[in-house]
Amino acid sequence: MPKVGMEPIRREQLINATMAAIDEVGLAEATVMRIARHAGVSAGIISHYFGGKDGLLEATMRQILTDLNHAISMRRHALEDNTPRAHIGAIIEGNFDRTQVTGPAAKTWLAFWASSMHKPMLQRLQNVNDRRLYTNLCHQFRQVMPRADARNAARGLAAMIDGLWLRGALTPEGLDADEARHLAHNYLDQLLAYHGCQPRASMTETY
Amino acid sequence: MPKVGMEPIRREQLINATMAAIDEVGLAEATVMRIARHAGVSAGIISHYFGGKDGLLEATMRQILTDLNHAISMRRHALEDNTPRAHIGAIIEGNFDRTQVTGPAAKTWLAFWASSMHKPMLQRLQNVNDRRLYTNLCHQFRQVMPRADARNAARGLAAMIDGLWLRGALTPEGLDADEARHLAHNYLDQLLAYHGCQPRASMTETY
DNA sequence: TTTTATTGATTGAACGTTCAATAAAAAAAT
DNA sequence: ATTTTTTTATTGAACGTTCAATCAATAAAA
Numbered sequence: 001m002p003k004v005g006m007e008p009i010r011r012e013q014l015i016n017a018t019m020a021a022i023d024e025v026g027l028a029e030a031t032v033m034r035i036a037r038h039a040g041v042s043a044g045i046i047s048h049y050f051g052g053k054d055g056l057l058e059a060t061m062r063q064i065l066t067d068l069n070h071a072i073s074m075r076r077h078a079l080e081d082n083t084p085r086a087h088i089g090a091i092i093e094g095n096f097d098r099t100q101v102t103g104p105a106a107k108t109w110l111a112f113w114a115s116s117m118h119k120p121m122l123q124r125l126q127n128v129n130d131r132r133l134y135t136n137l138c139h140q141f142r143q144v145m146p147r148a149d150a151r152n153a154a155r156g157l158a159a160m161i162d163g164l165w166l167r168g169a170l171t172p173e174g175l176d177a178d179e180a181r182h183l184a185h186n187y188l189d190q191l192l193a194y195h196g197c198q199p200r201a202s203m204t205e206t207y
Numbered sequence: 208m209p210k211v212g213m214e215p216i217r218r219e220q221l222i223n224a225t226m227a228a229i230d231e232v233g234l235a236e237a238t239v240m241r242i243a244r245h246a247g248v249s250a251g252i253i254s255h256y257f258g259g260k261d262g263l264l265e266a267t268m269r270q271i272l273t274d275l276n277h278a279i280s281m282r283r284h285a286l287e288d289n290t291p292r293a294h295i296g297a298i299i300e301g302n303f304d305r306t307q308v309t310g311p312a313a314k315t316w317l318a319f320w321a322s323s324m325h326k327p328m329l330q331r332l333q334n335v336n337d338r339r340l341y342t343n344l345c346h347q348f349r350q351v352m353p354r355a356d357a358r359n360a361a362r363g364l365a366a367m368i369d370g371l372w373l374r375g376a377l378t379p380e381g382l383d384a385d386e387a388r389h390l391a392h393n394y395l396d397q398l399l400a401y402h403g404c405q406p407r408a409s410m411t412e413t414y
Numbered sequence: 415t416t417t418t419a420t421t422g423a424t425t426g427a428a429c430g431t432t433c434a435a436t437a438a439a440a441a442a443a444t
Numbered sequence: 445a446t447t448t449t450t451t452t453a454t455t456g457a458a459c460g461t462t463c464a465a466t467c468a469a470t471a472a473a474a
Binding site for chain 1: 232233234235236314317318320321322323324325326330333359362363365366367368369370371373374376377379386387389390393394397
């Protein structure tokens with residue numbers, strides 16, 4: 001079987017297998033053997049390509065964060081108008097991208113989040129991502145409200161997004177992405193309404 | 208050392224030691240030996256009083272949920288007025304009780320939450336607690352808004368509370384409980400304002 | 415003397431990592 | 445074209461470690 005140029009293929013296989021294994025039995029029982037079996041390779045190959053289990057887990061988390069940021073920036077670059085509402089809306093939409101919220105990636109993300117409390121490397125990755133989200137939100141809010149208000153709006157919306165995400169990952173039925181987006185957008189409307197911004201044309205209900 | 212009636216004392220010691228160990232090194236590395244050392248006893252005693260490590264972890268999660276519910280219902284019974292706003296406010300305050308949000312209990316709670324995804328017993332405990340919070344919020348909201356709105360308000364506020372909680376447990380500095388309460392209360396005000404309720408006398412800022 | 419509480423060495427299972435062996439593909443030599 | 449050599453990719457058994465659970469031994473209290 002050995003051909004040249006297997007490395008990128010195996011890396012992708014193993015990262016996907018890691019998410020599948022964590023989705024299946026959780027991080028604690030996602031052993032190298034189980035992950036390798038998912039990818040259809042032997043256990044030893046993990047150390048060969050990732051230096052060890054920790055390297056594979058780190059690479060998997062990087063992949064998830066990369067995908068998430070990609071989903072967000074794609075939507076932001078596709079915007080027609082440059083209003084803060086549009087940008088923040090795109091951030092919300094990106095966070096609730098179907099590929100992110102459904103399936104193995106969501107549970108893997110939550111598992112890593114919890115694990116990052118005591119693993120410095122994961123914590124670092126988490127922090128960088130958190131700060132980017134906060135900074136982006138803050139920058140947009142500051143264009144329509146004072147700085148102190150913008151900071152609180154950014155923190156509130158970030159908490160709302162995470163809360164919806166986490167509840168979605170935990171409910172056995174999985175996240176109702178539409179409802180989550182609805183709640184986040186309405187919260188955004190409420191935050192902006194206090195500063196004289198018009199709500200969107202559609203979806204002006206109260207909840 | 209052996210005296211009669213040690214059981215309740217040891218159980219409490221070991222549950223507290225479990226939280227301390229999880230706070231220190233995380234659930235994955237909270238071994239029975241480390242927990243026992245924290246409590247100043249030997250490892251074997253855990254199986255004696257809890258039937259095994261799983262029994263101790265389950266008892267610890269029960270304790271945390273009991274404490275949380277206690278903090279909430281104490282505040283609700285101490286209310287002077289019976290308005291929905293007051294009750295929901297008490298639920299918020301209870302959730303951000305200092306003893307809950309600070310220290311070992313918060314990180315232990317988050318660790319269990321993540322772990323509950325793949326451990327049926329923990330998931331059951333989590334579900335019961337979640338449903339109680341949602342039911343209580345829903346019941347209060349329904350007194351001032353239509354049922355569909357109340358359901359969404361309850362889900363939104365529950366997500367907000369969890370999001371603030373989780374972000375607090377993960378930030379190295381710990382949760383700023385005052386800011387979290389502030390954000391949650393203002394979100395509550397916004398939810399109620401749409402249905403003709405007056406905001407609280409104080410704290411009518413926008414964020 | 416009997417009961418209750420506790421210890422800690424031992425056991426067996428499970429884990430991540432390592433590495434010599436293997437096999438296929440690619441390159442070089444004939 | 446065929447054969448030989450080299451390189452690359454992969455395996456899986458062996459190793460050392462770590463963990464939870466067990467239980468005979470022990471010691472204090474009743």
